[in-house]
Amino acid sequence: MNMNDAPQPTWQLSQRARKLTSSAIREILKVTERPEIISFAGGLPSPETFPIAAMRAATDRVFANDPVAALQYAPTEGYMPLREWIAARHSSGGVTIRATQVLVTTGSQQALDLIGKVLIDPDSRVLVETPTYLGALQSFSMYEPAYASVPSxxxxxxxASLTASLTDGARLLYTQPNFQNPTARRLPLERRQALAEIARQGRFPVIEDDPYGALDYRGEPLPTLLSLAPEHIVYFGSFSKVLAPGLRVGYVIAPEELHFKLVQAKQATDLHTPILTQRIVYEAIKDGFLEQHVPTVRALYREQCAAMLAALTRAMPPGVTWNTPEGGMFVWLTLPAHIDSMALLSASVAQNVAFVPGEPFYANDPGKHTLRLCFSTVSPARINAGVDILARLIADWPR
Amino acid sequence: MNMNDAPQPTWQLSQRARKLTSSAIREILKVTERPEIISFAGGLPSPETFPIAAMRAATDRVFANDPVAALQYAPTEGYMPLREWIAARHSSGGVTIRATQVLVTTGSQQALDLIGKVLIDPDSRVLVETPTYLGALQSFSMYEPAYASVPSxxxxxxxASLTASLTDGARLLYTQPNFQNPTARRLPLERRQALAEIARQGRFPVIEDDPYGALDYRGEPLPTLLSLAPEHIVYFGSFSKVLAPGLRVGYVIAPEELHFKLVQAKQATDLHTPILTQRIVYEAIKDGFLEQHVPTVRALYREQCAAMLAALTRAMPPGVTWNTPEGGMFVWLTLPAHIDSMALLSASVAQNVAFVPGEPFYANDPGKHTLRLCFSTVSPARINAGVDILARLIADWPR
Structure with a gap:
């Protein structure tokens, strides 16, 4: 059953629940469950990157070392050794992050929900990129903000577009500076410095969501906003892309005065993130495992991205443009003006190829001629086959 | 640092975040971390009840059978075999619960948050018991309702107290019919039938939160509200008290039209509950493990409860009253009118005994002379010692 066809309850729902409609992500994930589909839609990490043996060994150690603590209720803030590891991970040079700034979350999707809870009232202004991460729009929208799309x-x-008239009364600015979902673009150093300066002015928190930072193909990271303004940035990190997403372990680093509010909101939301999975993550990474593992993930995605770019160059007709990602899991396409990407999706799914249209990633402007291709779970051979089908549909699209 | 002393951010917080203050539960849990404290406060299951070997074996099977699926993103609704198990568990006699009514949550605390999200607008009326579960008040309060305390x-x-004037415009009624937290009281059959009839009228959903139902000392359960009105009750279940709370696996059974809204709200909240822990729970219980395990949990708490009741009878001065629980983890005390239980807590913690004052469990009326004693993690010898200290403080309390 399509959720839009669901019967409506006799009871009164909240305003926010009445606005909820079926999401594009959700409907698309259903399509991609069919094995015959070549899916550029999912946004899932490649299962080839899951360090199964290491996770299993870590789990064994958790059960061997302190099984009772791994099964009992635990502090809302998270497992202290993991919080300390995260703080150390983000401390270097002159920057010191304190474990007391770290809150472990049930994936970084929960960080979005908690930030919405503590910062957004109905109709309050929320600044987002153009386009921006769909999941952030879903989370924030539960708190009914008025979005202002920042020119990008x-x-x-x-x-420079963050003028007083655009930012007046803003409750937060949300950005993914590294290999953004959906565009894979990376914010240059000088813009990072400018955003850090805006954060230091303290008018509203700047949220740096960084799930893809480690997936930098050349291993030459730019400084995080957090490192440029450690007392002013709210940073979201995640183990979903470097270990495994099914564990749902992410984190927020925030100035203490915001951290305390986030902790209270989290207590009301799920008491704490499962302590078993937190301890498994800590056991897996505490001795430097990521230093050897992350380069293998980068190498895989670099190859798949190269295959995708080569296929696009080979097959796409004139008028289609795309970026050349320096990291991450996506390529962002712009179609000729006569092709609506939602209509293209219907046509391509009929030929067993899926992607995500750009539209749901825009808070205001619809972006009807854009689309996101995710290559992380697709082999080079299937990338070629899928791009061929898309290219033929685009070339033959009626004007 | 006490959270009430935390510096306030320069930014603007949401209305709900400004109302957040440090919770009694939270401050009390800090106290109970000190090993010299005899804690009747925590509300934690006894670690003696954690089936460590069974959990470990279940985890091994999960990693052996399908490690990739246990580590990848998963559907928001939850792991289908677990949903089916839950539906079957609640189907009997003429009652059929469908797996499509089941949503797996990150503990049943998350079920409270999701229900708040989809049903509560600012100032909308929410009906709660007198007293009621503190964690429910914390969750619902994020959505800023106006509570109406139902006479109890x-x-x-x-x-019979649910008159039109009390229930007019209510968005939900929240109840724990079995061994309620904090009072341990159990709703009699005829009241269950009356509540089920109110639910069938369909004016507002009746939420049956049932974390303690399995902890019935005599193994003679009363019918759940769900079984009396399966198409109308919203039921919360949990594995926290019968397996282990650190896994954070709970569930909501709801009519499909509400289920769809809860799923969408959950997607925005944490995408899904960790699939690893869901699969561990399913592997642990799928072959009937709970049938042998739950009776051992019941037997332990029955003994500890008997020790607590015997100690109270032996030691407490006249004017102190308490109930005789038929299940669960708590005893509820009423003090003489000259003793405020918050003041008693300060005095008793100074003598290394902790409990939870009744006050935070009341939505409206303060309940200043009540308190909750949890015996689940305390040995009979320490129960005796702790009750002696409390009894002496109460007997000597200045009038």
Missing amino acids: DDQGLIP | DDQGLIP
């Missing part, structure tokens, strides 16, 4: 180009958000 | 006695909520 192929390098990301344009700090 | 030592058998629980009084259905």
